[in-house]
Amino acid sequence: xLRLVRQRLAMLVLVLFGVSFITFLMSHVLPGDPAAALAGPxxxxxxxxxxxxxxxLDKPLPVQYLNYLNDxxxxxxxxxxxxxxxxxxxxxxxxxxxLELITFAFIFAILLGIPLGVISAVKKNSFTDYVVRLxxxxxxxxPLFWGGLVMILVFYAKLGWFPASGRLDIELTTPETVTGFYxxxxxxxxDTEAFFNSVKHLVMPAVALGYVQLAFIVRQVRSSMxxxxxxxxxxxxxxxxxxxxxxxxxxxxxxxxxxxxTIIGLSFGSLLxxxxxxxxxxxxxxxGKYVTxxxxxxxxxxxxxxxxxxxxxxxxxxxxxxLLVYSLDPxxxx
Amino acid sequence: MSSLIVDIQDLSLSFQTDGSEVSxxxxxxxxxxxxxxxxxxGESGSGKSVTALAISKLLPEEITRFTGGSINFDGTDIxxxxxxxxxxxxxxxxxxxxxxxxxxxxxxxxxxxxxFHVIRRHSTLSKDEARAxxxxxxxxVLIFKPEIVENQYPFQLSGGMRQRVVIAMAMSANPxxxxxxxxxxxxxxxVQAEIxxxxxxxxxxxxxxxxxxxxxxxxxxxxxxxxxxxxAGEVVESGNVADVLKNPRHPYTQALIRxxxxxxxxxxxxxxxxxxxxxLRNRPDGCIYAPRCPKKFEKCSQSPLxxxxxxxxAVACWAEHSVGGGA
Numbered sequence: 001x002l003r004l005v006r007q008r009l010a011m012l013v014l015v016l017f018g019v020s021f022i023t024f025l026m027s028h029v030l031p032g033d034p035a036a037a038l039a040g041p042x043x044x045x046x047x048x049x050x051x052x053x054x055x056x057l058d059k060p061l062p063v064q065y066l067n068y069l070n071d072x073x074x075x076x077x078x079x080x081x082x083x084x085x086x087x088x089x090x091x092x093x094x095x096x097x098x099l100e101l102i103t104f105a106f107i108f109a110i111l112l113g114i115p116l117g118v119i120s121a122v123k124k125n126s127f128t129d130y131v132v133r134l135x136x137x138x139x140x141x142x143p144l145f146w147g148g149l150v151m152i153l154v155f156y157a158k159l160g161w162f163p164a165s166g167r168l169d170i171e172l173t174t175p176e177t178v179t180g181f182y183x184x185x186x187x188x189x190x191d192t193e194a195f196f197n198s199v200k201h202l203v204m205p206a207v208a209l210g211y212v213q214l215a216f217i218v219r220q221v222r223s224s225m226x227x228x229x230x231x232x233x234x235x236x237x238x239x240x241x242x243x244x245x246x247x248x249x250x251x252x253x254x255x256x257x258x259x260x261x262t263i264i265g266l267s268f269g270s271l272l273x274x275x276x277x278x279x280x281x282x283x284x285x286x287x288g289k290y291v292t293x294x295x296x297x298x299x300x301x302x303x304x305x306x307x308x309x310x311x312x313x314x315x316x317x318x319x320x321x322x323l324l325v326y327s328l329d330p331x332x333x334x
Numbered sequence: 335m336s337s338l339i340v341d342i343q344d345l346s347l348s349f350q351t352d353g354s355e356v357s358x359x360x361x362x363x364x365x366x367x368x369x370x371x372x373x374x375x376g377e378s379g380s381g382k383s384v385t386a387l388a389i390s391k392l393l394p395e396e397i398t399r400f401t402g403g404s405i406n407f408d409g410t411d412i413x414x415x416x417x418x419x420x421x422x423x424x425x426x427x428x429x430x431x432x433x434x435x436x437x438x439x440x441x442x443x444x445x446x447x448x449x450f451h452v453i454r455r456h457s458t459l460s461k462d463e464a465r466a467x468x469x470x471x472x473x474x475v476l477i478f479k480p481e482i483v484e485n486q487y488p489f490q491l492s493g494g495m496r497q498r499v500v501i502a503m504a505m506s507a508n509p510x511x512x513x514x515x516x517x518x519x520x521x522x523x524x525v526q527a528e529i530x531x532x533x534x535x536x537x538x539x540x541x542x543x544x545x546x547x548x549x550x551x552x553x554x555x556x557x558x559x560x561x562x563x564x565x566a567g568e569v570v571e572s573g574n575v576a577d578v579l580k581n582p583r584h585p586y587t588q589a590l591i592r593x594x595x596x597x598x599x600x601x602x603x604x605x606x607x608x609x610x611x612x613x614l615r616n617r618p619d620g621c622i623y624a625p626r627c628p629k630k631f632e633k634c635s636q637s638p639l640x641x642x643x644x645x646x647x648a649v650a651c652w653a654e655h656s657v658g659g660g661a
Contacts, residue, residue, distance in 0.1 A: 125396070231437065232432060232434055232437040232438050233437060233438055233439055233440045233441065235392065235432070235438075236430070236432060236438045236439065236440075236500065236503070237440065238392060238424065239390065239392060239424055239425065239428075239429075239430035239432075239504075240424065240425035240429075240430070240452045240455075240503055240504070241421060241422070241423070241424035241425030241426055241452070241455055241456065242425070242451060242452065242455055243455070246451065250440070250443065250451075251440050251443075254440075254442050254443075255440070255441060255442050258442075328442070329442070330441070330442060330487040330489070331441070331487070331489050
């Protein structure tokens with residue numbers, strides 16, 4: 001167990017090194033002059049030069065990279081070219097916002113996806129199975145941007161059930177930042193009205209984002225479950241007269257979870273990608289919006305900082321998934 | 335013969351796959367008396383396992399179609415009973431041991447817990463009592479350190495040990511019938527002998543009848559009192575083990591016995607049965623074995639009945655029953 005964690009942490013260093021190198025290279029060899037982007041329309045030569053001096057943009061690339069790496073090791077992700085604020089500060093502001101969205105999307109997807117996958121497998125080729133599978137096909141084939149807009153049209157414009165944008169109604173006070181999750185921070189500050197309001201704001205973006213993941217989970221759980229149900233031990237369980245419920249959960253799902261979790265965990269990354277689209281549609285002020293704007297403004301430090309944080313998140317999630325599988329599978333635990 | 339625990343009469347069933355219907359069993363007749371060990375012999379695909387699974391209705395429902403006959407288990411008409419009442423019998427009145435001990439146990443549950451849940455399911459024991467029963471069951475199948483084994487997972491045990499656990503589970507509720515489907519085929523020969531004598535002893539101690547399925551006539555000869563020979567889903571011969579194996583009357587049984595290797599006669603080349611196994615999608619009319627049979631004559635275009643030669647021995651072969659015929 002400890003060995004696994006140590007191994008992964010060592011790998012983390014290597015991965016971060018690789019990621020920093022690639023992002024740095026990509027953002028510096030691509031055409032486009034960040035100094036020009038920053039200086040606004042029709043800048044004078046002096047202004048451009050001043051900006052280049054300030055950010056070290058005219059130094060040789062290897063020197064720029066080493067400087068960057070040195071800063072990175074000291075926890076300094078650089079200064080945003082657009083806002084002149086430290087990138088780390090900005091990311092720490094936007095990251096919890098995105099994380100809250102992703103977390104709720106993931107919880108929604110898991111809570112609905114696993115039972116649907118199990119039911120679909122147990123009732124294989126029945127009407128229920130077909131309905132669930134159709135629902136799942138929708139998730140993987142309906143584009144997120146379109147699905148999100150339809151949701152806004154129906155649940156906001158027509159029915160008025162949920163707000164279409166932002167994290168909180170403007171007339172409510174923003175809770176003091178503790179975790180950065182409004183749903184948690186409002187509870188900490190004891191503002192129940194703001195809590196329910198923040199949950200309401202979360203519903204549509206989380207469901208829109210989670211639907212893709214949900215579809216994926218349903219299909220994965222269904223196929224692992226079908227596999228488990230056709231195993232010899234399942235027949236032994238039936239032949240020994242165990243109850244159907246017990247068989248499905250302890251003989252079926254328990255074994256189907258091992259392959260499912262690995263794959264579901266790895267797909268968590270797709271949520272990070274999906275978040276960018278979702279945040280744009282629902283005007284959710286998270287990392288997705290931040291990075292989109294940074295790309296448009298050629299804000300290299302911000303883009304690189306974002307990439308490093310995402311890579312970090314990926315490696316940590318993989319570690320968590322491995323630990324989970326490890327605890328679920330007695331063969332790896334030995 | 336004492337009272338019957340299993341009485342299968344003229345059982346016919348087929349599997350439906352992709353629109354085509356495959357006739358798996360035809361007019362199978364099999365009886366097992368209380369406490370008796372009966373062998374069921376036949377090559378792969380002869381319908382041995384299907385017959386066994388049919389007794390506790392474990393065949394895949396969506397493709398199985400019962401086309402005739404009946405299965406009576408201890409007074410219950412299995413084919414006319416609903417799933418819930420047959421499920422009541424499983425594990426409690428009918429125990430099952432399968433061929434593959436390596437995959438027959440739940441890989442993510444300890445041995446102790448697997449036994450525990452089966453025991454709790456079929457008894458009113460408290461948790462502590464059930465735990466004690468787990469130990470006892472393991473000891474009964476000659477697992478000498480039950481306190482260690484009960485905390486282990488299947489992958490930590492050898493095939494022979496796993497099969498003992500499967501047997502312990504199958505016997506935990508004192509069933510009236512134990513169905514052992516090729517219980518030793520996947521095991522080493524030495525382990526095979528141990529497992530067989532274990533089954534024999536447990537059956538005797540608990541008064542449990544056993545249906546022992548095997549393609550190994552040696553296993554049958556050693557363990558069973560009676561034997562039924564299946565070929566392509568039809569019973570071709572049945573009777574006392576001594577009669578059937580020493581004095582086989584059906585050409586198929588005779589060929590099976592001749593194809594056995596004999597350590598004493600090393601120079602004799604083994605016999606094989608010529609011809610091919612019939613296509614069960616179109617079960618041929620007449621005697622099912624006729625296309626491969628050396629004794630075939632005109633009469634064989636009609637289906638032979640399973641008729642007694644004497645009180646203890648029956649055979650389905652025209653050569654045995656028609657006037658002037660004979661082996």
